[in-house]
Amino acid sequence: MTAAALPPFWVVIPAAGIGSRMRADRPKQYLQLAGRSILEHTLDCFLDHPQLKGLVLCLAADDPFWPVLPGASDPRIQRVDGGGERADSVLNGLLHLRELGAQEGDWVLVHDAARPNLARADLDLLLAELADDPVGGLLAVPARDTLKRAGADGRVQETVDRSVIWQAYTPQMFHFAALHRALADALVAGVAVTDEASALEWAGLAPRLIEGRADNLKITRPEDLEWLRQRWPHKV
Numbered sequence: 050m051t052a053a054a055l056p057p058f059w060v061v062i063p064a065a066g067i068g069s070r071m072r073a074d075r076p077k078q079y080l081q082l083a084g085r086s087i088l089e090h091t092l093d094c095f096l097d098h099p100q101l102k103g104l105v106l107c108l109a110a111d112d113p114f115w116p117v118l119p120g121a122s123d124p125r126i127q128r129v130d131g132g133g134e135r136a137d138s139v140l141n142g143l144l145h146l147r148e149l150g151a152q153e154g155d156w157v158l159v160h161d162a163a164r165p166n167l168a169r170a171d172l173d174l175l176l177a178e179l180a181d182d183p184v185g186g187l188l189a190v191p192a193r194d195t196l197k198r199a200g201a202d203g204r205v206q207e208t209v210d211r212s213v214i215w216q217a218y219t220p221q222m223f224h225f226a227a228l229h230r231a232l233a234d235a236l237v238a239g240v241a242v243t244d245e246a247s248a249l250e251w252a253g254l255a256p257r258l259i260e261g262r263a264d265n266l267k268i269t270r271p272e273d274l275e276w277l278r279q280r281w282p283h284k285v
């Protein structure tokens with residue numbers, strides 16, 4: 050499918066986390082990767098896409114790092130305040146999309162600021178595969194290792210059937226109205242939603258899994274960033 054045949058889409062980037070597991074001197078999205086911040090690399094995955102309608106970046110209200118980056122004045126990037134949890138940040142981003150003119154059936158892609166290695170081929174695969182899907186879905190990776198269920202004593206209780214287990218990645222792609230409703234309702238109900246798909250699942254829908262590259266990893270711990278630094282750039 051040519052880029053022009055892919056569906057138009059909006060993007061929400063939650064980037065208001067503090068990166069506690071990274072144990073760095075700043076939120077992990079502002080750590081350096083090949084001379085630029087992780088966040089700038091992540092934004093680059095989308096900003097020049099011909100089908101992009103608009104991009105909302107959710108940042109901590111008192112974030113001192115973003116304003117001094119070269120991209121801070123880029124008119125293609127709309128800044129909003131994030132919230133206490135990732136889901137709150139995404140919801141704020143969706144509210145702003147409505148102000149920008151997002152319509153009920155428009156596609157919205159939510160992508161972690163901490164995943165700078167999204168390949169254009171994977172982004173386009175997600176868009177192409179879900180263009181006509183009634184629900185939407187997400188990039189994901191089938192479990193690669195043998196999986197164990199652990200007991201409280203730290204000993205193995207059983208080996209889990211990995212053939213039905215996938216790791217959820219981002220972007221996650223849903224229709225604006227369905228995502229907004231599911232996320233807002235789940236938060237009001239106090240349901241823990243760690244990704245957008247969880248909210249849709251809670252609403253009774255079944256998001257589709259689209260197999261992506263495992264190296265679209267979320268930088269969570271120091272070794273993740275070290276791994277990317279040693280291989281960068283290696284996108285396809």
Ligand SMILES: Nc1ccn([C@@H]2O[C@H](COP(=O)(O)OP(=O)(O)OP(=O)(O)O)[C@@H](O)[C@H]2O)c(=O)n1
Pocket residue numbers: 062063064065066067068069070071077078107131132133134135136138139161162163164267268269
């Ligand atoms: N209140 C929050 C918490 C997280 N995020 C964003 O959600 C993405 C995925 O979250 P995670 O990897 O858990 O990031 P942190 O919350 O920053 O990390 P940690 O849990 O280690 O503190 C990140 O891009 C992060 O900036 C956000 O926008 N708002």
Ligand SMILES: C[C@](O)(CO)[C@H](O)COP(=O)(O)O
Pocket residue numbers: 135161216217218219243244245267
């Ligand atoms: C959305 C996500 O990237 C899917 O794997 C992930 O759940 C976000 O990170 P967290 O560690 O769960 O906050």
